[in-house]
Amino acid sequence: MTPTPLPAPKVLANPLIRRTVFIFGWFSLVMGVIGIFLPLLPTTPFILLAAACFARSSPRFYAWITSHHRYGPMIANYLAGRGLPVKAKVMAISLLWISVSFTLFIVSLLWAKLAMLATALAVSVYIIWRLPTLKTG
CATH class of the missing domain: 1.10.287 (Helix Hairpins)
Structure with missing residues (x-):
C-alpha cells in the first residue's frame, strides 16, 4: 500500500532563506541520485534531506518527491513516523x-x-x- 503524501509544513517566509533551502534541496536530491550509482555515497539520507528542504521551500516539489513511485513511500513512511x-x-x-x-x-x-x-x-x-x-x- 502506498501511503498518501503528507501535507507540507508551513513554507519559510523569508524569500532568501526559502530559495537557499530550495537550492540545498536540489543539491541533496542530486547527491542522492548520484549515490544510486556510487556505492560509497548514501542515497537514503540525501533523499530524506531533499524532502525536508522541499517541505519548507516548495509545496510543489515536496508533493512531487513524496509521491515519487520509488522514493515517495519511503519518505512518507519516514516523515509519518512509521x-x-x-x-x-x-x-x-x-x-x-x-x-x-x-x-x-x-x-x-x-x-x-x-x-x-x-x-x-x-x-x-x-x-x-x-x-x-x-x-x-
Missing part, C-alpha cells in the same frame, strides 16, 4: 561503515578519525534503536 524498511536500514548502516572505514585509511588526523567513528556510531545507534522499522506485509 520508519524505514529493514532493507533500507541495513543498506544505510552498511554503506555508512564502508565509507567511514575507507576514509579512516585516507585521513591522518587522529581527532578527525575519532570524530568520524563517533558520528558513525551515533548514526548506527539511531538507525538501529531509535528509528522505527517499517512493518511490511
Whole structure:
C-alpha cells in the first residue's frame, strides 16, 4: 500500500532563506541520485534531506518527491513516523561503515578519525534503536 503524501509544513517566509533551502534541496536530491550509482555515497539520507528542504521551500516539489513511485513511500513512511524498511536500514548502516572505514585509511588526523567513528556510531545507534522499522506485509 502506498501511503498518501503528507501535507507540507508551513513554507519559510523569508524569500532568501526559502530559495537557499530550495537550492540545498536540489543539491541533496542530486547527491542522492548520484549515490544510486556510487556505492560509497548514501542515497537514503540525501533523499530524506531533499524532502525536508522541499517541505519548507516548495509545496510543489515536496508533493512531487513524496509521491515519487520509488522514493515517495519511503519518505512518507519516514516523515509519518512509521520508519524505514529493514532493507533500507541495513543498506544505510552498511554503506555508512564502508565509507567511514575507507576514509579512516585516507585521513591522518587522529581527532578527525575519532570524530568520524563517533558520528558513525551515533548514526548506527539511531538507525538501529531509535528509528522505527517499517512493518511490511
